[in-house]
Amino acid sequence: PYGTGTDISTCGPDDSQQQGGQQSLPPPPLWVERWGAIATDFAHSSAGASVDQKDKKSAEKAAMANCRSNGGVACEIELDYANGCAVLVIGKTGHNAKAGETIESATHKAMEVCKAADTKCFVYYAACSLPVRVR
Numbered sequence: 001p002y003g004t005g006t007d008i009s010t011c012g013p014d015d016s017q018q019q020g021g022q023q024s025l026p027p028p029p030l031w032v033e034r035w036g037a038i039a040t041d042f043a044h045s046s047a048g049a050s051v052d053q054k055d056k057k058s059a060e061k062a063a064m065a066n067c068r069s070n071g072g073v074a075c076e077i078e079l080d081y082a083n084g085c086a087v088l089v090i091g092k093t094g095h096n097a098k099a100g101e102t103i104e105s106a107t108h109k110a111m112e113v114c115k116a117a118d119t120k121c122f123v124y125y126a127a128c129s130l131p132v133r134v135r
Contacts, residue, residue: 039077041076085129
């Protein structure tokens with residue numbers, strides 16, 4: 001019974017998936033960026049941050065609001081970043097914020113700056129705002 005009367009022309013890819021003789025590929029992934037920011041007011045022992053915001057303005061606004069809600073009066077944006085990570089490092093006499101592809105790379109950059117001019121350096125805050133795949 002096998003092989004008799006079988007139409008082998010129906011085997012293979014569906015013609016509806018072909019364009020110009022080639023099989024169509026799925027659409028490429030689509031990513032949307034995500035922003036974060038760090039705001040500080042060390043005169044009033046305050047800091048604030050935001051993550052996963054849709055744009056720079058939203059990230060900065062959220063970080064400023066967070067800084068003020070933590071007691072800040074004269075909060076200023078220390079750092080904004082997109083599609084990566086950021087850390088805030090504090091030393092005995094100062095602070096700095098750096099961004100990087102990972103928390104480890106951002107930490108390395110910030111610690112180098114701190115240790116060059118300060119002592120007792122430690123990571124006060126670390127977070128990532130990574131792109132989101134929407135397709």
